[in-house]
Amino acid sequence: MASGTPVGQSGNTFTYRSTAPVASYATTLAVGRYRKLAATGPRGIPVTTWYRAKDAQYLPMFKRSPAFLTWLEERFGPYPFDSTGLVMVESNSAMETQQMVTLGEVQPARGDQMFDLTTLHEYAHHWFGDAVTLTDWRDMWLNEGWALYVQKLYEKDRYGLSDAELVKSSRQRDGELRKEYGPPSKPDRAEFGATNVYTCGAAMLRQLHQALIDAWLDSPTTPPETGPLPR
Structure with a gap:
């Protein structure tokens, strides 16, 4: 799994593409045995969550992504990219990696409210930090x-x-x-x-x-x- 929009697989080669520039620190790559949760966000945006078997208990949380994006679009305009989603990783933190938020496995374990606030924060970065990024x-x-x-x-x-x-x-x-x-x-x-x-x-x-x-x-x-x- 990587940041960007998946555009195909050939053997063991997976291809992801972004039609917008990407800051190097806002990219991600995750390799593992993942399961896929597909959803549709506002205006038909593909929203994909990649999770491990041990994360299945948090599926109700993961399904809130389209609602977060709708809330953000109502206030800040259209989501700036072609696709979005989450990928669960072995980490304590979360990161606004462009089009595929990297979410540490401890985040949903912190409970519903903290999960919502953290995930909403990382999606907000797609407007503030990804679409508009820093100079230094x-x-x-x-x-x-x-x-x-x-x-x-x-x-x-x-x-x-x-x-x-x-x-x-x-x-x-x-x-x-x-x-x-x-x-x-x-x-x-x-x-x-x-x-x-x-x-x-x-x-x-x-x-x-x-x-x-x-x-x-x-x-x-x-x-x-x-x-x-x-x-």
């Missing part, structure tokens, strides 16, 4: 800040996280993380990928959302016709 690693906050903020919006929508709770926790952690790891656009080199590039960026985006979008929605004047507003 100092810009990592643009990937992770956006994906975490989208995750928090989903948590508000589906799991009852209040805006007050989001703002309070973000402000507190922002100061702590900047002190420990540096500002998100100039982090401590020894702490690559630390939480500051996630939380501090997401906190800034919440402030921009509040200042630009919420203020616009609350305005007594009618906004210009510019298409759907972010939620």
Whole structure:
């Protein structure tokens, strides 16, 4: 299994193709005895989950991918690629590998809510991090800040996280993380990928959302016709 869209098999050779550019860090390859779960996402997008026999207990979770993609499309426009899905691997982490999210086996074991938030986060990266990617690693906050903020919006929508709770926790952690790891656009080199590039960026985006979008929605004047507003 690999990132991209499967286009055929000849003997022991499997071919995957992407019609869009792919950043090298956003590719994946998994080899093993996999089972296939095929589904259809919004606008007919093929959604494929590759799982091992021991992962079968989590099939109800895996079947939520089309719903995640629908939620994301309603807010950020069409999914940017030709296909998508998940591949389960022996890992503790998850990664936004383009068109085929790499999901560590511990993720579904953490329970329904954490599985949903983690998987939604990785799918969100296909808009923020994959379709639009960074120039160098100092810009990592643009990937992770956006994906975490989208995750928090989903948590508000589906799991009852209040805006007050989001703002309070973000402000507190922002100061702590900047002190420990540096500002998100100039982090401590020894702490690559630390939480500051996630939380501090997401906190800034919440402030921009509040200042630009919420203020616009609350305005007594009618906004210009510019298409759907972010939620």
